[in-house]
Each structure stands twice: as structure tokens, then as C-alpha cells.
Amino acid sequence: QSVLTQPPSASGTPGQRVTISCSGSSSNIGSNTVNWYQQLPGTAPKLLIYSNNQRPSGVPDRFSGSKSGTSASLAISGLQSEDEADYYCAAWDDSLNAHWVFGGGTKLTVL
Amino acid sequence: QVQLVESGGGVVQPGRSLRLSCAASGFTFSSYGMHWVRQAPGKGLEWVAVISYDGSNKYYADSVKGRFTISRDNSKNTLYLQMNSLRAEDTAVYYCALGYMDVWGKGTTVTVSS
Numbered sequence: 001q002s003v004l005t006q007p008p009s010a011s012g013t014p015g016q017r018v019t020i021s022c023s024g025s026s027s028n029i030g031s032n033t034v035n036w037y038q039q040l041p042g043t044a045p046k047l048l049i050y051s052n053n054q055r056p057s058g059v060p061d062r063f064s065g066s067k068s069g070t071s072a073s074l075a076i077s078g079l080q081s082e083d084e085a086d087y088y089c090a091a092w093d094d095s096l097n098a099h100w101v102f103g104g105g106t107k108l109t110v111l
Numbered sequence: 112q113v114q115l116v117e118s119g120g121g122v123v124q125p126g127r128s129l130r131l132s133c134a135a136s137g138f139t140f141s142s143y144g145m146h147w148v149r150q151a152p153g154k155g156l157e158w159v160a161v162i163s164y165d166g167s168n169k170y171y172a173d174s175v176k177g178r179f180t181i182s183r184d185n186s187k188n189t190l191y192l193q194m195n196s197l198r199a200e201d202t203a204v205y206y207c208a209l210g211y212m213d214v215w216g217k218g219t220t221v222t223v224s225s
Contacts, residue, residue: 002155035211035212037156037212039156043217044206044215044216044217044218045148045156045206045212045215046215047212047213047214047215050211050213056213086155088155088156090156090158090212097170097173097176098170099158099170099171099172099173100146100158100161100212101158102155102156102157102158103155104155105155105156
């Protein structure tokens with residue numbers, strides 16, 4: 001069971017806006033920034049959002065991130081077929097054994 | 112450009128050891144912390160360990176603490192993961208990642224099986 005909680009699946013039709021949630025606690029999301037990763041089938045993960053809402057160069061502005069309290073969200077607008085992938089949130093956890101934690105991942109299906 | 116290439120994976124019996132390597136290029140390796148992250152077949156990502164830029168600080172996931180050791184050789188631009196007392200549940204693709212996990216390698220597969 002993952003420390004960060006994500007819905008296992010999400011879906012949308014081309015052009016739609018979808019959001020994926022990531023719920024944590026005061027020791028991780030509540031006190032540290034959140035990253036989001038996209039993993040296309042059969043490939044390594046790719047950084048999509050860092051520091052809650054920053055996009056690395058090359059990531060389309062259709063992707064956006066936000067954080068409030070102990071939760072974070074990834075929004076994808078203008079959904080495209082190539083967005084079909086697994087999405088993971090991650091954050092540093094300040095608990096007794098300091099470590100990074102990932103969400104369980106959300107499989108996004110473009111209908 | 113930034114490149115991370117993992118190697119050293121393979122099939123190993125339970126209880127045995129294996130050392131993974133991650134060769135880095137295209138950036139100043141000695142300036143960045145580095146991670147190992149793994150993904151079991153059909154499962155999500157699991158963070159394994161991180162090492163600071165100079166090797167002075169290391170942190171581990173509870174699942175590998177005491178069995179795995181992360182290290183680096185800045186003169187060789189290489190990151191390592193020494194895995195001892197391997198278990199079936201360590202079977203996964205192992206990725207190395209740079210900095211705040213902003214760049215990832217393609218991974219190397221470790222299978223623990225008798």
C-alpha cells in the first residue's frame with residue numbers, strides 16, 4: 001500500500017480536461033513539494049511537473065499541477081491519445097525514516 | 112545531453128548478491144544527488160535509495176535497509192547499488208535517476224529466482 005494515495009484509473013475523451021488526485025499527510029505533501037511523472041507503456045518514467053506546479057522545458061502547457069494542504073492534483077487539458085499512460089506523484093517524507101514516497105499510480109485511458 | 116545507463120541486472124538465486132551500476136554523462140555528476148527506483152512487474156514505482164552529491168548522506172527505503180547499499184564514484188561518473196540477501200520480492204526493473212528524479216535511465220532488470 002502506497003504512502004501517497006492516487007485513484008487507480010482515470011479516463012476522458014479527446015479534448016476533455018481530466019484531473020488526477022494525490023493524497024498524502026503532513027510529513028510528505030504537507031511539508032514538501034510534489035513531483036509528477038508520466039510513464040508511457042514500456043518506457044522509463046519522465047518528469048512532468050516539479051515543485052508542485054513547474055513544468056520542465058518541453059512539457060506542454062496542457063499539463064499543470066497544484067497543491068493544497070496535504071493533497072496535490074495533476075490536470076491535463078485538451079486530452080490527446082498520446083497522453084494515455086501511467087501517472088505517479090512523489091514527495092519527500094520527513095518522518096522518522098526520511099525517504100521519498102510515490103503514489104500507487106493512475107492509469108489514464110483516452111476513450 | 113544528459114544520459115544515464117544502468118547495467119548489472121540479471122537472474123540471481125535468493126540469498127545471493129548483485130551489484131548494479133549507472134553510468135552518467137552529459138552533466139557534472141559530482142554536483143548532483145542520485146537515486147535508485149524500482150518497478151516490480153506490473154506494479155508501480157518504488158523508491159529504493161538516494162545518495163548526496165558527495166556520498167556523505169544516504170537514505171534507504173525500509174524494504175531494503177540493511178541489505179542494499181548505495182554508493183558512487185565521482186571520478187568515474189558512476190552510481191552503484193550493492194544488493195545483498197536478495198529476495199523474490201526484489202525482482203524488478205531498477206532505474207537510476209538524477210537530482211530530484213528529473214532524468215531517468217532506461218533501467219536494468221533484476222530477477223531473483225531459484
